Amino acid sequence: MHTTRRLLDLRVFGALVLAVGVADATASCSSDGNRELGGEEDASAPVPDAVEDGSADGGGLADATAPDADPVEPDASQLPVVCTSGSCATSLVTILGEGFCVLLQDKTVACWGDNANRQLGRGPDVDTTPSGTPARVLNVTDIVALDRACAIDKNGDTWCWGTGPWLRTSAATTTEHTPVKLPIPPAKMIRVARSSTNAGTACALVDDGVLCWGTNVNGQVMVPVPGAAASKAYPPTEAGVPPGAPIRDLAMGDATFALRDDGTVLSWGANPPIGRVSALFPDPYPRPLALTDILQIEAANDNVCGVAGFAVYCWGRPKGTSVGGLPPLDRALPERVVIPESVVFVTTPGSVNNTSNPLRGCAIGASGSLYCWGENGRGQVGDGTRTYALSPVKVAGLPAPVAQVRTTPLATCALLTSGRVFCWGDDSLGQLGGGQLRVASLVPKEVVLP
Numbered sequence: 001m002h003t004t005r006r007l008l009d010l011r012v013f014g015a016l017v018l019a020v021g022v023a024d025a026t027a028s029c030s031s032d033g034n035r036e037l038g039g040e041e042d043a044s045a046p047v048p049d050a051v052e053d054g055s056a057d058g059g060g061l062a063d064a065t066a067p068d069a070d071p072v073e074p075d076a077s078q079l080p081v082v083c084t085s086g087s088c089a090t091s092l093v094t095i096l097g098e099g100f101c102v103l104l105q106d107k108t109v110a111c112w113g114d115n116a117n118r119q120l121g122r123g124p125d126v127d128t129t130p131s132g133t134p135a136r137v138l139n140v141t142d143i144v145a146l147d148r149a150c151a152i153d154k155n156g157d158t159w160c161w162g163t164g165p166w167l168r169t170s171a172a173t174t175t176e177h178t179p180v181k182l183p184i185p186p187a188k189m190i191r192v193a194r195s196s197t198n199a200g201t202a203c204a205l206v207d208d209g210v211l212c213w214g215t216n217v218n219g220q221v222m223v224p225v226p227g228a229a230a231s232k233a234y235p236p237t238e239a240g241v242p243p244g245a246p247i248r249d250l251a252m253g254d255a256t257f258a259l260r261d262d263g264t265v266l267s268w269g270a271n272p273p274i275g276r277v278s279a280l281f282p283d284p285y286p287r288p289l290a291l292t293d294i295l296q297i298e299a300a301n302d303n304v305c306g307v308a309g310f311a312v313y314c315w316g317r318p319k320g321t322s323v324g325g326l327p328p329l330d331r332a333l334p335e336r337v338v339i340p341e342s343v344v345f346v347t348t349p350g351s352v353n354n355t356s357n358p359l360r361g362c363a364i365g366a367s368g369s370l371y372c373w374g375e376n377g378r379g380q381v382g383d384g385t386r387t388y389a390l391s392p393v394k395v396a397g398l399p400a401p402v403a404q405v406r407t408t409p410l411a412t413c414a415l416l417t418s419g420r421v422f423c424w425g426d427d428s429l430g431q432l433g434g435g436q437l438r439v440a441s442l443v444p445k446e447v448v449l450p
Contacts, residue, residue: 078345079368079403079417087449088419091146092404094194094349095119096162098429100406100413102134102421102449103146110134110450111149113431117175119149119162124177132430132437134449137161138178148192150202151179156186158204164192165200165214165233172200172215172233184211184236193220193252194300194350200233203250210239210247210258218270219284220256241266241286253299253316253350257306258286263293265306272332273302273316291334301350303359306334310342312363317350337373339392341365349407358390362412368401369394370414378410379442380425386442397444398422414444421447 081090089102089110099113099120111120112134120126121137137151140159145152150160159179160166167182168174182190187204193214195201201214201221212221213236221234241247245262255269266286267274274282275289291313297306305314313334337358345364360374360381371392372381379386382395400416407413411425411432422444423432430437433447 078364079401081403081415081417081419083419085419089415089421089449090419092406092413092415092421093146093148094406094408095149096164096199098408098410098426098431099130100408100421100423100431100433101137101146101149102415103143103151104136104449105419107141107143107154109137109140109143109146109151111137112433112447114429117163118177121149121161121177121179126177130429130437132427132433132439133435134433134447136450140179145189147190148194150182150190150192152187152190156188158182158184158187158190160190160192165202167213167236170233172231184213189250191250191252191256193254193256195252195254201252203239203252203256204236205247205250208238210241210250211236212239212256213237218254219280219282220252220269223284239268239286249297251297251299251304253304254302255282255299255304255316256286257289257297257299257304259294259297263295263308265289265291265294265297270302272318272329273299273304275304275315275332275334277332289334296345298347300348303348303350305337305346305348305361305363307343307346307363308334310344310366312337312339312343312346312361314346314348314359314361317359337361337363337392339363339365339371340394341367341369345404347405347407349409360407360409362395362405362407362414363392364402364405368403368417370398370402370405371395372407372412375409378426378440380407380410380412382412382424382442382444384442395424395444413447421449423447 083105088105091103093101095101096117096119097114101109101111115128115130123138140151142154143151144154149162152158161176161179163173163175166174185206187206190204193201203210203212216230216234222237245260247258248261249259251257255267255274258266268284268286270282271278291308293309295307303316314337315331315334318330343363344366348361358374362372371394373389373392376386376388381389383393400418402414403417404415413423415421424441424444427440435448
């Protein structure tokens with residue numbers, strides 16, 4: 001009951017805050033990927049009119065006055081991966097464009113999919129042709145953490161490849177054929193912005209706090225200096241995180257989110273999707289969200305989803321159009337997405353469709369069941385259809401519970417508790433990892449891990 005009470009109080013508070021923000025809009029509120037993606041599947045599958053014109057209420061979004069059942073309070077952690085074969089993954093991430101990487105049980109990294117920016121890390125002798133065959137990234141071993149095309153080894157050294165803010169030159173980004181070591185202190189994790197407007201920005205969690213570097217278009221590196229170019233590359237700079245509980249996770253899209261051990265989250269960057277009322281656009285000052293009891297959070301472009309009180313909330317990308325030069329506020333604050341059971345993990349790829357509601361995402365229930373919703377023109381929801389999913393649908397055909405899930409705009413991959421990986425959706429760039437290109441699937445297919 002206490003969790004439900006917190007959620008009810010939160011929704012009322014959020015509604016009041018949003019009302020204030022809208023009333024004061026004139027004074028106080030105002031694809032991931034680098035190229036057009038093609039394929040043999042038709043991306044223009046029809047969607048319901050109410051979705052196409054932006055008038056749908058989202059289906060899966062809870063009304064602030066609707067009663068909700070008391071959630072079962074499960075173990076807050078994700079289900080563990082227990083390897084049952086030699087080819088076994090222990091972690092799953094997306095890369096720039098349409099592709100994925102996994103951390104294998106032997107502490108190496110394997111990637112597949114889009115390679116337009118050398119994000120597969122296969123060296124200068126391999127061209128930029130996409131690959132549907134997962135293969136190991138060159139020269140990275142003893143890896144303990146992974147994000148995008150970056151890996152942290154057992155010594156805390158950070159290695160990155162492909163295109164990104166790798167601190168190699170004065171340029172905001174460079175393209176590396178093989179992994180290069182970043183000149184930063186030993187890191188516990190690295191996050192590279194999944195952002196269409198600020199892809200040259202990254203942050204790392206180190207012993208002394210959070211370091212951020214790269215372009216400052218969205219105020220994610222530092223408080224903007226009058227007259228300074230936001231698009232130039234800035235060196236690693238300590239984020240102005242106020243004192244509080246230790247930070248245990250980071251998420252980056254057009255804004256940055258720092259999750260503390262006490263379940264609170266600080267946000268800074270573009271507005272939206274910072275998820276709080278602010279008069280600054282962008283807002284470079286780390287300040288807390290209204291949500292509490294947060295277990296996990298993920299950002300992509302200007303869309304964000306998080307798990308709070310074992311329920312899913314999403315916010316950010318607006319459905320409306322600018323009014324008076326200010327961003328619309330229809331999704332500025334967290335909105336509940338109704339899932340049939342308590343949730344321990346959520347992911348979002350952002351969206352290429354600014355009128356769809358709800359935007360695409362997937363969530364893992366406490367039971368290990370997987371639920372997806374939103375855009376489905378390529379079968380990326382995984383329900384065997386191409387029908388836009390107005391509310392979350394359970395993904396069938398997975399032979400074990402799900403430990404992690406990641407999404408790109410056109411495909412979805414799930415890491416099972418057995419260490420096997422299954423993907424579905426578009427395969428024009430080999431993102432399903434089946435060893436071929438253009439073999440799309442409306443249902444989960446197993447990835448052929450090395």
